[in-house]
Amino acid sequence: MIVLGAGSGGLAAAKRAASHGARVAIIEGDRVGGTCVIRGCVPKKLLVYGSQYGEYLKHAPSFGVDISEAKINTATLLGNIRSEVDRLNKLHIDLLAKANVELIKGWGYISNPNLVSVKVANGVSPLELAAKNILIAVGGRPQRLDIPGSSLAWVSDDVFMQKSFPEKVVVIGAGFIACEFACILNGLGVEVTQLVRGNKLLKGFDREIVSTLQEMMLSKGINIHFATNVTALKGEIGNLTLSTSKGKNIKSGAVLFAIGRKPFLEGLDLTGMNLVADNKILVDKHHRTNVSSIFAVGDVTNRINLTPVAIEEGRVLADNLFAGKNRHVNYDFVPKAVFSQPELAFVGITEEEALDKYGEDNIVVFRSKFRPMSQMLPKSTEICLLKLIVDRKTSKIIGCHMIGEHASEIIQMAAVSIQMGAKKSDFDKTMALHPTIAEEFVTMA
Numbered sequence: 001m002i003v004l005g006a007g008s009g010g011l012a013a014a015k016r017a018a019s020h021g022a023r024v025a026i027i028e029g030d031r032v033g034g035t036c037v038i039r040g041c042v043p044k045k046l047l048v049y050g051s052q053y054g055e056y057l058k059h060a061p062s063f064g065v066d067i068s069e070a071k072i073n074t075a076t077l078l079g080n081i082r083s084e085v086d087r088l089n090k091l092h093i094d095l096l097a098k099a100n101v102e103l104i105k106g107w108g109y110i111s112n113p114n115l116v117s118v119k120v121a122n123g124v125s126p127l128e129l130a131a132k133n134i135l136i137a138v139g140g141r142p143q144r145l146d147i148p149g150s151s152l153a154w155v156s157d158d159v160f161m162q163k164s165f166p167e168k169v170v171v172i173g174a175g176f177i178a179c180e181f182a183c184i185l186n187g188l189g190v191e192v193t194q195l196v197r198g199n200k201l202l203k204g205f206d207r208e209i210v211s212t213l214q215e216m217m218l219s220k221g222i223n224i225h226f227a228t229n230v231t232a233l234k235g236e237i238g239n240l241t242l243s244t245s246k247g248k249n250i251k252s253g254a255v256l257f258a259i260g261r262k263p264f265l266e267g268l269d270l271t272g273m274n275l276v277a278d279n280k281i282l283v284d285k286h287h288r289t290n291v292s293s294i295f296a297v298g299d300v301t302n303r304i305n306l307t308p309v310a311i312e313e314g315r316v317l318a319d320n321l322f323a324g325k326n327r328h329v330n331y332d333f334v335p336k337a338v339f340s341q342p343e344l345a346f347v348g349i350t351e352e353e354a355l356d357k358y359g360e361d362n363i364v365v366f367r368s369k370f371r372p373m374s375q376m377l378p379k380s381t382e383i384c385l386l387k388l389i390v391d392r393k394t395s396k397i398i399g400c401h402m403i404g405e406h407a408s409e410i411i412q413m414a415a416v417s418i419q420m421g422a423k424k425s426d427f428d429k430t431m432a433l434h435p436t437i438a439e440e441f442v443t444m445a
Helices: 008-019 034-039 041-063 074-098 176-187 207-219 307-322 351-358 407-419 424-428 438-442
Strands: 002-004 025-028 102-112 115-120 127-130 134-136 140-142 168-172 191-195 223-225 230-236 239-244 249-252 254-257 261-263 294-296 336-338 344-348 363-370 384-391 397-403
Touching: 002 008, 002 102, 008 025, 008 034, 008 074, 008 307, 034 041, 034 074, 041 074, 041 176, 074 102, 102 127, 168 176, 168 249, 176 191, 176 207, 176 336, 207 223, 207 344, 207 351, 207 384, 207 397, 239 254, 336 407, 344 407, 351 363, 351 384, 351 397, 384 424, 384 438, 397 407, 407 438, 424 438
Parallel strands: 002 025, 002 134, 025 102, 134 294, 168 191, 168 254, 191 223
Antiparallel strands: 102 115, 115 127, 140 261, 230 239, 239 249, 336 344, 344 397, 363 384, 384 397
């Protein structure tokens, strides 16, 4: 098998296929690890941790801790994150070697259904590889607005390469990447303005949870402007002027486009393949394209674009192709999180989706809203909100939502019981662990 792309899905498929005895080559023109390891989940989460210390330092005196000499050095934080990414890149290269997967550095493109050509650095002519199966796992890339001066802006990849951050940054977007970076930068002392084209944040998330996050972001000093389109960007890095559809000019040290991602399909030569909206590759339940020898997993497909999903898709594909199994990926009850501050997470469906699917009379919503104990001494206004959406007919929990400290950790474990079909009575019968935030899920009445 030839794998195009050494990101989460490609690495998982390649190593699993090799473990079944397949001869595997993986082609990557960039560093090994993909978006998640190199310029996504991992460095972003490290930035989240680093940005939280600003609030810890602010609240420390209320717990009797004198930190008068403490300060945040963003350059050190960013440098340490890059060093960790370098370590992980080397680790993944070593893991490929141990798995007997051949790593070929270069950019691959499909010559025919069983042939891949690779543009190798310093190579006079492309290297050609043939295989019975080809897997496309090249992932996605951040999008830019099509406006004058677009190249002056950052995309998420650029954030991790900065030596420091300017005093003011404008974040454009309403999704989880935009909200996460708005909170990260705010936590590091940057004055943040977030511009949103529509009238709400985080499409697809529970509205009540999102409204709570919006309140918290505003309370922390993040300026959010809705129904605002960006029309132009001019100036130079460090001194930019952004123009909006409302006739306003906003000065900023940097502008971050966080408007979504698209599959990185340039140069692959996918002539004759079925593509869906946004050029995402259409695959069947076996991850096969309309070309029988070519498969696709991860962010290039029209499925759920999350790292754990890509990994599972890659492993399932390898098991089916090389171990004679008939596995399928379970896309139900995939937990999702936004590493904002406070963070939010959920598994199942939102209250709005439940109303559409079941009707108002056929669901029951349980909620608990309170200030967590960690915020009591600092007298912070930060709150937690926990919600359970229950199917009235079966009493099964069909949605579990939370905003607050450690929401992602808590929802990950809640997902286990919910995908097993847990009922509200199962939660009720579970003894609470006190004092915790999570105990509210088993004491809601």
